[in-house]
Amino acid sequence: MxxxxxxxxxxxxxxxxxxxxxxxxxxxxxxxxxxxxxxxxxxxxxxxxxxxxxxxxxxxxxxxxxxxxxxxxxxxxxxxxxxxxxxxxxxxxxxxxxxxxxxxxxxxxxxxxxxxxRISKVYTQHPTLAFDITWMAAREERILDENLLSVGRRSAFERAAYLLVYLYQRAKLAGLLTGRSAEIPVTQQHVADTLGLSTVHTNKTLRKLADRNLIKWRERACDILDEEGLLTVSSWEGFEESSRPFI
Amino acid sequence: MxxxxxxxxxxxxxxxxxxxxxxxxxxxxxxxxxxxxxxxxxxxxxxxxxxxxxxxxxxxxxxxxxxxxxxxxxxxxxxxxxxxxxxxxxxxxxxxxxxxxxxxxxxxxxxxxxxxxRISKVYTQHPTLAFDITWMAAREERILDENLLSVGRRSAFERAAYLLVYLYQRAKLAGLLTGRSAEIPVTQQHVADTLGLSTVHTNKTLRKLADRNLIKWRERACDILDEEGLLTVSSWEGFEESSRPFI
DNA sequence: CGTCTTTTTGACCATTTTCAATCAGTGTGG
DNA sequence: CCACACTGATTGAAAATGGTCAAAAAGACG
Missing domain, CATH: 2.60.120.10 (Jelly Rolls)
Known part of the structure; x- marks a missing residue:
């Protein structure tokens, strides 16, 4: 070999x-x-x-x-x-x-x-990796749960705040960000389709977040000016990226 | 032993x-x-x-x-x-x-x-069962995806239609139902909290479904009068409960 | 400079929520 | 058997949130 x-x-x-x-x-x-x-x-x-x-x-x-x-x-x-x-x-x-x-x-x-x-081989020969696949699936489920709560029960304003801190924190965990200026490569259309809102209302909502100095929207990017503020508005606790337990 | x-x-x-x-x-x-x-x-x-x-x-x-x-x-x-x-x-x-x-x-x-x-033992000693756990997690994720689509993009009417066929089909797959009369043990409050609507609007929406002869709501139960109709209204394809592939 | 995409705005309309009762069914104790 | 309390369903009206339409402004880019 x-x-x-x-x-x-x-x-x-x-x-x-x-x-x-x-x-x-x-x-x-x-x-x-x-x-x-x-x-x-x-x-x-x-x-x-x-x-x-x-x-x-x-x-x-x-x-x-x-x-x-x-x-x-x-x-x-x-x-x-x-x-x-x-x-x-x-x-x-x-x-x-x-x-x-x-x-x-x-x-x-x-x-x-x-x-x-070849996936079956993972399960039969590399249980640790198999466990990781399950772990990733459970993590995705957890994110979807929070998303569903957001779209179902948070107001447009809270929802937008949640999405932006969420993306900011995830991007940071993925090692994609350096400063506060999150290079989140999405348009307001993407934000709207995530939040379940129209583009027009999304725009007005993002403006409201900007007016309160929580964010600053730039074309295909977004500065997170006040992470704590966004967390408060959305009443979300943020990620406590728990590392996977030992198997 | x-x-x-x-x-x-x-x-x-x-x-x-x-x-x-x-x-x-x-x-x-x-x-x-x-x-x-x-x-x-x-x-x-x-x-x-x-x-x-x-x-x-x-x-x-x-x-x-x-x-x-x-x-x-x-x-x-x-x-x-x-x-x-x-x-x-x-x-x-x-x-x-x-x-x-x-x-x-x-x-x-x-x-x-x-x-x-004892879960770790499942992964190391029973890969088939470990695979099943992953399969169940992926199935839950799939359901959440559809739910999120529903809450985010379907109208109240479509959403309610979706939820009721969804519950009907799942209950049927779980072997819980005999006829068309789905013993779905939920109140309208539960339905509202699933759809992301208020109870009042949920009530009016369920009435509209009943007016069109799609369902008949009874206290903590719901008769599915027109499964096809509900699928059409919600533009959902229903479950094709694919059996788990061989590993 | 012209074209394309994305963002922004205002006016008007629709859906959904909130509030405030009322009604119906169930179970309880007298 | 009936009054009473409870829970869940139902209604109507007013208010709020968010959607639609149409158009303009602002960048990005060749």
Missing amino acids: DKDKKRVSCSECPLRSLPAFRDFSDKELAFVSDFKTGELVADPGATILVEGAHSAHLYTVLSGWAFRYKTLADGRRQILNFVMPGDLVGLQGTLMDEMQHSIEALTPVRLCVFERG | DKDKKRVSCSECPLRSLPAFRDFSDKELAFVSDFKTGELVADPGATILVEGAHSAHLYTVLSGWAFRYKTLADGRRQILNFVMPGDLVGLQGTLMDEMQHSIEALTPVRLCVFERG
């Missing part, structure tokens, strides 16, 4: 972004080559996965932003969540028959491809 | 409700006794799991209805999903530090308790 080659392919191993592998050496990650079958790059606006797709593979995001969404027959769109480096996508397509949502790139996105058929 | 005893305790094994174990014999399920640590019964209105709880166990629902929900500081409540026999609850509490949602019983609920600490 040409370990060197494998090490190179693991130098930026997507699995390192999974909790269990953060502190693993390249050598320890070498076995990953057994599962990785390729890399993929998607341009902004490109559809990474489309609803209804069969036999999709499992991907980990190496870099870039994307979003998961569903649409109704007449075109109404709901953004379900945003995808950042370290995220796992395509689990539904891998486990069930087909994808029931689509994924679109917001910036150039690099993905690591795991072949669907 | 007293196999007989174990067989008895598995006669109604909670794992049988998990896809992978539907067709397993009692004998094959005997090993489950290693994980099961007890049984629990919750009365209607009782809180099964509460937000913020630490070191919770993992449960499978043997019988009864419950619901998962989150609340805001001022009491606004959002119901996230309903829990029926065969469902897994408490995964978040098991995998992460604490539960971020609560669960309340709607009818008497019987639960099978798996100790948190």
